[in-house]
Amino acid sequence: MESFAKVCPRCGMRFDAAASFCQKDGAALRLAEEDTDPLIGQVLLDQFRLEERIGVGGMGTVYRARQSSLGRDVAIKILHPDLARNPDAVRRFQREARISTALDHPNVVRVFLFGQLPDGSLYLVMELLRGRTLAELVRVESPLPVHRALHVATQVCDGVGEAHGQGIVHRDVKPENVFLVTKGRDPDFVKVLDFGIARVLRGDDATAATQSGLVFGTARYISPEGAAGERTDARSDVYSLGVMTYQLLCGETPFDAGSPVTLLMKHIHDAPPHLKSRARGKHVPDAIADVVMRALSKNPEGRYDDATELAEVLRMAAQRAGLDVVRTRSGSSSVSSMAGERRDPSGPMIRERAPIAVPSQTTLDGAPDPFGTTGGTKAMAIPGRRSGGARGTITTVALAFLVGALAVGGGAWAVRALTAPDPIVLEAEDLVRRADVALAAGRLDAQSAADAGEEHVRALTDRLLAVRPGDPDATRLRRAAADRLMSEAAQAEREERLEDALDRARRALALVGTDAPASEVIARLESVLAQPAREAALVVTPETPFAGDPVLLTAQLARGQRIDEEDRPRFVVRRGTQRLGASIDATPGRDAGTWIAPYTFATTGRYRVKFVAGDDDDEDRVELTSEVDVVRSPRAPTSRQSDPPPVTTQGAYVPLHAPQVIDAPAPPRTQQLAAAQQPQVITPPPPTVASPPPIFPLAPPPPPQQQVVVEPPPPPPPPTPWTSGG
Numbered sequence: 001m002e003s004f005a006k007v008c009p010r011c012g013m014r015f016d017a018a019a020s021f022c023q024k025d026g027a028a029l030r031l032a033e034e035d036t037d038p039l040i041g042q043v044l045l046d047q048f049r050l051e052e053r054i055g056v057g058g059m060g061t062v063y064r065a066r067q068s069s070l071g072r073d074v075a076i077k078i079l080h081p082d083l084a085r086n087p088d089a090v091r092r093f094q095r096e097a098r099i100s101t102a103l104d105h106p107n108v109v110r111v112f113l114f115g116q117l118p119d120g121s122l123y124l125v126m127e128l129l130r131g132r133t134l135a136e137l138v139r140v141e142s143p144l145p146v147h148r149a150l151h152v153a154t155q156v157c158d159g160v161g162e163a164h165g166q167g168i169v170h171r172d173v174k175p176e177n178v179f180l181v182t183k184g185r186d187p188d189f190v191k192v193l194d195f196g197i198a199r200v201l202r203g204d205d206a207t208a209a210t211q212s213g214l215v216f217g218t219a220r221y222i223s224p225e226g227a228a229g230e231r232t233d234a235r236s237d238v239y240s241l242g243v244m245t246y247q248l249l250c251g252e253t254p255f256d257a258g259s260p261v262t263l264l265m266k267h268i269h270d271a272p273p274h275l276k277s278r279a280r281g282k283h284v285p286d287a288i289a290d291v292v293m294r295a296l297s298k299n300p301e302g303r304y305d306d307a308t309e310l311a312e313v314l315r316m317a318a319q320r321a322g323l324d325v326v327r328t329r330s331g332s333s334s335v336s337s338m339a340g341e342r343r344d345p346s347g348p349m350i351r352e353r354a355p356i357a358v359p360s361q362t363t364l365d366g367a368p369d370p371f372g373t374t375g376g377t378k379a380m381a382i383p384g385r386r387s388g389g390a391r392g393t394i395t396t397v398a399l400a401f402l403v404g405a406l407a408v409g410g411g412a413w414a415v416r417a418l419t420a421p422d423p424i425v426l427e428a429e430d431l432v433r434r435a436d437v438a439l440a441a442g443r444l445d446a447q448s449a450a451d452a453g454e455e456h457v458r459a460l461t462d463r464l465l466a467v468r469p470g471d472p473d474a475t476r477l478r479r480a481a482a483d484r485l486m487s488e489a490a491q492a493e494r495e496e497r498l499e500d501a502l503d504r505a506r507r508a509l510a511l512v513g514t515d516a517p518a519s520e521v522i523a524r525l526e527s528v529l530a531q532p533a534r535e536a537a538l539v540v541t542p543e544t545p546f547a548g549d550p551v552l553l554t555a556q557l558a559r560g561q562r563i564d565e566e567d568r569p570r571f572v573v574r575r576g577t578q579r580l581g582a583s584i585d586a587t588p589g590r591d592a593g594t595w596i597a598p599y600t601f602a603t604t605g606r607y608r609v610k611f612v613a614g615d616d617d618d619e620d621r622v623e624l625t626s627e628v629d630v631v632r633s634p635r636a637p638t639s640r641q642s643d644p645p646p647v648t649t650q651g652a653y654v655p656l657h658a659p660q661v662i663d664a665p666a667p668p669r670t671q672q673l674a675a676a677q678q679p680q681v682i683t684p685p686p687p688t689v690a691s692p693p694p695i696f697p698l699a700p701p702p703p704p705q706q707q708v709v710v711e712p713p714p715p716p717p718p719p720t721p722w723t724s725g726g
Contacts, residue, residue, distance in 0.1 A: 242295025
């Protein structure tokens with residue numbers, strides 16, 4: 001049978017044919033072809049007939065249902081029964097579900113009804129969406145063109161911002177929770193899903209790092225405070241929106257890792273790479289990239305207050321870049337008299353659509369509360385979020401004053417006062433424009449300005465704050481400049497230019513006043529620079545190498561000394577005056593300022609190892625030398641030689657060569673007698689070089705030839721003198 005041939009009747013998870021029970025809930029598995037959902041065909045609440053199962057997730061199952069009372073299709077999500085057995089989960093679900101039904105925005109999925117079924121299962125009745133998730137779009141079309149990416153991102157911000165306005169924090173903003181549908185001519189109309197429902201799974205006190213099934217999907221987009229298990233608010237959603245916008249613009253998220261825990265640690269500790277440093281993010285306009293990088297600030301105080309502010313700033317940045325981003329207005333229960341197009345003086349072209357009036361009796365808003373309670377939803381306070389009611393009151397009072405002035409006869413003065421440009425506003429707008437130009441040109445402060453007279457971000461924002469204290473554009477510009485300086489500091493630290501890194505970190509801190517990441521970098525660099533300077537050295541590991549064993553050659557450069565691959569860094573090994581083989585190419589080591597290469601010394605003895613980078617005539621040529629004593633390995637095998645055979649003179653001497661007869665006059669008799677008294681030493685000729693012995697000799701080789709000493713015969717007796725009388 002094929003893989004995943006069995007399915008769990010409770011959670012819908014699929015398993016291999018060999019499995020018998022679900023690993024999640026322990027239910028007995030069924031064959032996939034025999035799987036029949038018992039809820040298909042049932043009618044819930046006397047009006048919702050479940051017709052098709054369209055999705056199974058970690059929280060529950062989603063069905064397409066037909067609402068007979070209105071003749072429309074809806075989506076019904078039925079949560080797992082395990083959640084219904086947890087009183088805390090049920091209470092949180094009720095609270096979050098009531099809040100979700102109060103959200104009324106075109107970019108938020110509508111929740112019509114919620115409650116508990118007779119078996120205790122929790123359910124949600126929502127609008128049925130036909131389209132695809134943003135995660136599916138990113139997988140096949142990422143990165144998106146800048147105008148399309150901002151069109152999607154600002155819609156998500158609008159939907160999440162509507163929730164922030166009512167005190168709701170999404171806590172799980174990611175492409176999987178963004179749905180794209182076709183609406184009119186717009187194929188990328190956004191619907192944000194699952195407001196607050198994911199919180200039911202986690203609970204109020206749990207952290208994302210402990211949730212099975214949600215960790216990896218969430219870890220890629222979670223805020224630093226969320227990854228650390230700290231309290232989250234609307235600014236945490238802003239961080240997640242920044243990660244998602246970053247991904248739409250360049251095709252990758254700021255951080256990537258092989259495990260969820262590593263991702264969480266990167267969100268907490270690592271500075272995100274600047275968007276324009278990515279290969280596919282260089283085309284993003286500077287103003288837009290700076291907005292995204294501010295949303296990714298480690299400190300929540302450095303981010304935008306909520307998603308609504310992020311959407312407005314993105315639209316302003318798009319306008320400065322010459323892009324037109326459409327704004328989606330919040331829905332309303334009554335027909336608006338304002339429709340068509342208008343231009344907002346503080347933003348790009350705004351196309352507003354008049355909302356459609358729907359009679360209240362045709363919706364489920366007036367249905368009785370399934371939990372038996374009544375009353376509206378009380379909004380929760382979000383840190384840094386101003387109430388919209390106060391703005392409405394101020395606007396009403398201002399309009400009433402204007403109408404009274406016109407009625408009394410001061411109409412001309414009132415019109416001039418309303419339409420005349422404010423010089424302070426004009427000056428502030430001019431300073432913002434010039435500061436944006438300076439930021440795009442990299443003139444962040446006096447040190448980065450090429451000429452002393454050039455304008456830079458710090459000086460212009462000082463003047464802007466003097467004109468309008470607390471101006472948000474000044475804060476934005478200073479934060480963007482500080483983020484760029486911190487990015488340069490990180491690059492300088494990787495290149496071992498620690499003094500430059502410290503200088504840039506201090507300048508970044510001077511721009512923003514207080515910044516925990518910058519302060520940490522400054523403290524770390526000051527501590528490193530306070531230590532004794534590192535000297536250049538060539539190190540062989542192990543220090544006493546064995547012949548035949550591999551070693552690691554490491555060239556450690558002095559602090560501040562830098563070479564690259566164009567200098568052809570290499571090692572040269574010599575023994576005495578002889579160079580052994582070709583040079584060995586070096587590669588960058590794991591530690592900054594180190595170059596390494598493997599090598600094996602063949603025999604014992606003293607060697608000289610040299611590291612060279614650069615040509616002979618190069619002024620910056622680097623040379624390091626080290627003497628290495630290579631010893632015999634204790635693991636090397638030893639060979640015992642047999643003792644030489646004994647030397648003997650016994651036996652007759654057989655000359656190797658025939659004697660040579662030389663015709664010469666015989667010496668006198670007395671010389672013959674004298675020579676006969678001396679021993680004669682006969683030395684055989686030197687042996688010839690023998691050929692190598694056979695692999696399997698049949699007999700042991702003969703012993704080496706030895707010198708043979710031959711004693712001369714004794715002299716004959718002297719002759720008897722002759723006499724005549726004998």
